Amino acid sequence: MKFKTSYLVAAVVAAIMIAFPTFLGAYPLNVARSVMTYMALAITWDMLLRSGQISFGIAGLFGLGSYASILAVLRGGMDPLLSIVFATVFSGAMAYALGFAILRLRAMYFSITTLALMEIFRIVIHNMHDFSGGPEGVVLPTVIFGGNASALYWLCLGGLFITIGASWFFEKSKMHLALTAIRNDETSARSNGVNIFKYLLITFVVTSAMQGMMGAIQVQSYGFTAPDTAFDANFTLLPLAIALLGGIHSTVGPMAGAVLLGVAAEWLKLKIPYGHLIVYGIIIILVILFMPQGIVGMIRRAGRAAGRAGKQTGANHE
Amino acid sequence: MAKKRNATILVAVITVAAVVILFWRPTVLIYGLQAAGLYASIAIPMGLILGIVHIVNLAHGEFMMLAAYATFMVCQAFGLDPFVAMVPVALVTAAFGFMIYKLTIRQALKSPELNQLILTFGISIAITQLINLSFTSQTRKMSFDYVSASVDIGELSFGIYNFVFVVIAILMVIGLRLYLTKTISGKAALAVGQNPKGASIVGIDVDKTYGFVFALASGMIGMMGALFITRSSIFPGVGGPFTMKSFCLIAMAGVGNIPGILGASVLLGISENFLKAFRGTRGWADIVFFVLIITVILGRSIKGKKA
Numbered sequence: 001m002k003f004k005t006s007y008l009v010a011a012v013v014a015a016i017m018i019a020f021p022t023f024l025g026a027y028p029l030n031v032a033r034s035v036m037t038y039m040a041l042a043i044t045w046d047m048l049l050r051s052g053q054i055s056f057g058i059a060g061l062f063g064l065g066s067y068a069s070i071l072a073v074l075r076g077g078m079d080p081l082l083s084i085v086f087a088t089v090f091s092g093a094m095a096y097a098l099g100f101a102i103l104r105l106r107a108m109y110f111s112i113t114t115l116a117l118m119e120i121f122r123i124v125i126h127n128m129h130d131f132s133g134g135p136e137g138v139v140l141p142t143v144i145f146g147g148n149a150s151a152l153y154w155l156c157l158g159g160l161f162i163t164i165g166a167s168w169f170f171e172k173s174k175m176h177l178a179l180t181a182i183r184n185d186e187t188s189a190r191s192n193g194v195n196i197f198k199y200l201l202i203t204f205v206v207t208s209a210m211q212g213m214m215g216a217i218q219v220q221s222y223g224f225t226a227p228d229t230a231f232d233a234n235f236t237l238l239p240l241a242i243a244l245l246g247g248i249h250s251t252v253g254p255m256a257g258a259v260l261l262g263v264a265a266e267w268l269k270l271k272i273p274y275g276h277l278i279v280y281g282i283i284i285i286l287v288i289l290f291m292p293q294g295i296v297g298m299i300r301r302a303g304r305a306a307g308r309a310g311k312q313t314g315a316n317h318e
Numbered sequence: 319m320a321k322k323r324n325a326t327i328l329v330a331v332i333t334v335a336a337v338v339i340l341f342w343r344p345t346v347l348i349y350g351l352q353a354a355g356l357y358a359s360i361a362i363p364m365g366l367i368l369g370i371v372h373i374v375n376l377a378h379g380e381f382m383m384l385a386a387y388a389t390f391m392v393c394q395a396f397g398l399d400p401f402v403a404m405v406p407v408a409l410v411t412a413a414f415g416f417m418i419y420k421l422t423i424r425q426a427l428k429s430p431e432l433n434q435l436i437l438t439f440g441i442s443i444a445i446t447q448l449i450n451l452s453f454t455s456q457t458r459k460m461s462f463d464y465v466s467a468s469v470d471i472g473e474l475s476f477g478i479y480n481f482v483f484v485v486i487a488i489l490m491v492i493g494l495r496l497y498l499t500k501t502i503s504g505k506a507a508l509a510v511g512q513n514p515k516g517a518s519i520v521g522i523d524v525d526k527t528y529g530f531v532f533a534l535a536s537g538m539i540g541m542m543g544a545l546f547i548t549r550s551s552i553f554p555g556v557g558g559p560f561t562m563k564s565f566c567l568i569a570m571a572g573v574g575n576i577p578g579i580l581g582a583s584v585l586l587g588i589s590e591n592f593l594k595a596f597r598g599t600r601g602w603a604d605i606v607f608f609v610l611i612i613t614v615i616l617g618r619s620i621k622g623k624k625a
Contacts, residue, residue, distance in 0.1 A: 054432055056439065101612050107431050108374045109615055112565045115376075116608045119559065127601040237443055244436065274454050278447035284440030288433050289425050 017157060021150035029149045033156045033221065035262030040163040040214045041239035042246070042254035044207040047167050050176070050249050051203055052183035053106075057114030058211055058239055060121045063230035065091045065212025066219035067125055070138055073220075075131065080144040084216040091212020095205045103200045115236075122231040137226025144220040152221045159217045163210050167251040170203070179203065234277065238265065241280040244287045247294025256296055339588070346591045348476050354580075354587030355484030356549070360542050361564035361579050362490045363535035369574040370511035370531045373423055373434055377442035378564055379557025381536055384445055385411045385543025386552045390458055393547075399462070404544035408537045415536020419529050427528075442561070449554040459551035480549065490538065491577050507531050511574065559604070566611040586610060 021029060041058050048055050069087035072078040078086060102113045125132045132138065145151035170176060178199045181189035190196055219225045238261070239254075246257025261283070268276040291298055339347050364378045375381075385407050392403045422441065426434050465479045497504040509517040510527045518524045550556070567586060571578030586607055593603040 049432075052432065054435055105615055108435060108565075109569060109611075111435050112374075112562060112569075113608075113611065116562050116566075116611070119562070120605055120608050123601065123604050240436065240439070272451070274450055276447075278444055278451055281440050281442075281444030281447055285422060285437060285444060288429075288437045288440065289422060292429065292433060 014161070018154070021153050026149040029153045031263070031266050033153060034266070035258055036156050036160045037214050037218055038238050038242055038262055038265075039255055039258030040160045041211060041235060042242040042258055043163050043167045043251060044210045045239045046243045046248055046250070046254050047170055048203055048207050049243070050170070050183060051179040051200055052186075053103075053200065053204075054111045055114045055207075056111050056236055056240075057117040059231050059233055059235035060114070060118035061091050061095065061208045061211040062215040062218075062235045063118070063125075063225075063227070063232075064094060064121050065215030066225050066230045067132060067215075068212065069216030070140060070219050070225055071132065073140060074138060080140075080220050084213060084220060087216035088209045088213040091215075092205045092209030094212075095208030096201070099201045099204045103197060103204060118231050118233070118236065122227045125227045125230075133226075135227055137224065137229070140220075140223040143223040147223075156217055156221070159210075159214055162213070164251060164255070166206060166210065170206075171251060175199065175203070237277065237280055241283050241287075243294075245283055245294055247296030247298075247300075250296055253294050253296040257294070260295075336588075339592070343592075343595050344474055345476060346595050347588065349480075349594075350588030350591040351484060351584065352477075352480035352587070353591060354583040355480065355482075355487045356546075357560075357563055357567060357586055358487035358580050358583035359483050359490055360539065360560050361567040361583065362487065362494070362576060363538040363542075364561075364564045365568045365571070365573075365576050365579050366494065366535045366538075367532060368568055369576065370507050371423075371427075371528050372511075373427075374438065374565065376435065376438040376561055377418075377445060378539065379559070379561035380442045380445040381411060381415065381539045381557070382543040382546060382560060383449065383552065383554065383557035384414070385540040386547045386556070387449055387453065387458075388540075389544040389547050390460065390552065393460060400460075400544050400548050404541045407544045408541040411540025411543065412533040412537030415540075416529055416533035418536075419532040423532070424525065424528070442558075446554045446558070453554070455554055457551045457553040460547055462548055465548055482545070483549075486542075486545070487580060487583070491580060494576055503527070503530065563607050566607045569611055570614045 020032060024032070041062065045055060045058055065087040068090040069080075069083040072083040072086050073080055076083075098117070102110060102117075105113055126135055128134070143152075144155070170179070178189075178194050181192070181194050182196055182199065186196060215230065219230070242257035242261050243254040244257070245261060246255065247253030261280075264279075265276070268279060287294065293301060336347065360379075360382060364375060367373055367375050367378075388410060389400055389403050389407050392398055392407065393400060396403075418441065422437060423434070426437050466477065467479050468475055468477045498508050499505070506517070506522045507527050507530070509520075510522060510524050514524050517527075546552070563586070567579050567582040570582035570585070589610070590603045590606045593599040593606060
């Protein structure tokens with residue numbers, strides 16, 4: 001019974017989101033697109049986090065995808081829509097190759113190396129003047145779909161749905177058990193026959209591909225990119241803050257966080273043009289210190305406490 | 319035995335390489351050493367925190383950036399020289415570091431490493447954006463006459479000011495070594511670093527030691543921030559790459575091995591300047607540390623598997 005209502009709610013929300021362009025103007029749609037991009041990035045970050053690996057390299061793969069897409073269109077003459085697929089595959093392939101090196105690292109070594117990825121990709125793009133346009137960046141002659149706001153919105157929504165779908169699949173399938181086992185205790189996971197490297201590699205490739213896909217969608221919608229916009233630290237920072245605030249290790253958490261913070265970001269951007277990101281830094285600090293479970297975790301815990309109080313006798317069950 | 323032979327071969331290879339570079343491109347060696355001094359003196363405080371408090375301070379470079387801005391303000395307001403200003407700035411940074419420790423990091427000592435990493439990441443963002451908010455992202459620079467001091471040896475002419483950082487790095491290593499082995503609080507810090515639980519059983523105040531070490535390291539990085547401004551222009555993002563490079567050096571040397579940081583910095587500094595010596599590869603010099611960290615960590619994990 002409970003399952004059916006949750007499916008119903010999801011379907012209704014999805015339908016409303018698909019119908020947004022019919023009653024919203026261009027500006028709200030633009031805001032919605034940026035919220036959805038950050039939501040998708042937050043979900044992918046969380047997917048890898050479920051295995052206990054913190055990636056600080058979201059911006060790196062996001063920028064990589066955006067460059068792969070824009071260069072495929074400009075230099076390879078590829079169809080814009082196809083170039084998004086290409087960027088997805090390219091980012092995935094890149095993650096696959098890199099994964100063999102960096103997925104052997106653990107904890108802080110892994111995190112710092114992914115943090116460096118962003119720098120690396122930016123330097124590479126910077127230095128390939130002839131191919132990538134160097135520091136000035138590259139501009140597309142036309143935006144995808146001729147810049148139609150509704151079409152762009154649906155494209156971004158499509159990307160988001162794919163991400164949510166993947167995350168949901170990861171939550172419901174065997175992947176979830178494997179990743180949780182790795183997070184809890186790697187040694188015992190290995191001794192129970194979990195192929196750690198395989199699962200980490202799959203997760204890393206899938207999440208990186210989706211980060212690249214969101215980058216490609218973003219760049220095709222704006223028709224322009226430069227190393228400093230594509231590899232902007234915001235694309236690492238905001239998803240992190242979003243997922244942490246919403247609640248990690250779930251799909252719903254990052255979604256809730258993205259709606260809250262995404263709208264707040266848009267408002268802050270208008271109020272404080274320089275340094276509005278300080279709010280995100282402070283949110284990260286406060287959440288880690290005072291509510292490491294995030295909003296969804298707190299609600300869930302409150303619900304559980306209420307349920308326990310109702311039963312009264314269930315206290316010694318744990 | 320095999321290990322010893324390997325080490326001997328390694329030393330021989332490095333010596334030969336150094337001699338070859340010395341005759342072929344002496345500037346690579348000179349500027350490499352100077353860069354190494356800077357890297358080492360920035361990495362050593364981070365190594366101290368990592369070795370004793372066991373916290374990766376991702377806000378390390380930002381502490382330095384903050385100190386550099388503080389020096390900038392002090393020097394502008396009172397017309398002081400950075401070498402004078404570094405004393406008050408170091409004290410203020412030490413106090414700031416102690417405050418950060420008390421307010422945030424102390425609360426997260428018991429939580430998983432994951433949370434600590436994200437916490438210090440958040441602190442680094444907050445500091446960068448605070449500076450961004452109050453100073454905007456415009457670059458600032460101060461120039462001094464003595465920075466351009468140079469020396470001629472034969473046909474070769476090179477700047478010598480940056481050797482200051484080499485001296486500081488060496489002094490830091492010696493000073494820390496004396497502090498950790500000769501003084502009571504230093505010995506206590508070393509004991510806490512090895513085993514906090516054991517140290518607290520024998521009556522060492524672990525929390526106080528952590529706080530002191532954090533403040534000490536922050537003071538050292540504050541001093542470096544004050545001197546950094548003599549060498550380079552500053553902007554809010556200037557510290558970030560140094561956090562990564564410092565971590566890379568510490569990982570290469572091995573956590574807790576502070577003198578090893580010197581060797582690692584020399585390797586990094588010389589290989590970066592080696593690439594900078596050629597027009598075609600100049601832009602790529604910033605990737606060197608990434609290649610090094612991957613090689614070293616992978617090499618270590620493979621070696622670990624064999625043993």
